[in-house]
Amino acid sequence: SQTIHQWPATLVQPVGSPLSLECTVEGTSNPNLYWYRQAAGRGLQLLFYSVGIGQISSEVPQNLSASRPQDRQFILSSKKLLLSDSGFYLCAWSGLDISSGNTIYFGEGSWLTVV
């Protein structure tokens, strides 16, 4: 069965410090990968998506970047964090199985607090 893991689960970082959140998917190949952010009490905002290795598209301009060095690995990064980067970050994947209706599967989430 497919699983998705992301880490770290929580982190507190000072303003101006770098960020690296990692996400891996197991049990599937060539997944579509996504990074979402959720501010407190708000909906999910899509940040990046990737349809293949090295293929990254950004939905919103921001202080963050994403990379996909391997088929099932997705990394969210920042060189210098801002206070506004605080939030709940979610990695997700979807497969090519049409019978599943293109279901999206989410990771456990990473809480980032920038201080």
Next chain:
Amino acid sequence: DAKTTQPNSMESNEEEPVHLPCNHSTISGTDYIHWYRQLPSQGPEYVIHGLTSNVNNRMASLAIAEDRKSSTLILHRATLRDAAVYYCILRDSRITGYQKVTFGIGTKLQVIP
């Protein structure tokens, strides 16, 4: 991307059925209706999806209107663990790559003991 609209919040008494509505008047013929729920401090989890016919699984039932412009997620007996935010979204079955999907603020379900 086709939009969905849901009430911001709903309440239910424990062990009573809950009907969570969703409107999707601009749905296309190839859009699947998906429901997800997000428990506090967790990522959203898949609940159920359907195309035209009503669907049942161990978590819930999905009732789809005949014109497909609305649907209802049915929790047959609400428990305190069902307190969550419920999202209704549409996914185009023709697209295997990326498709822009907007998760709104969903419906926050409060279950009263």
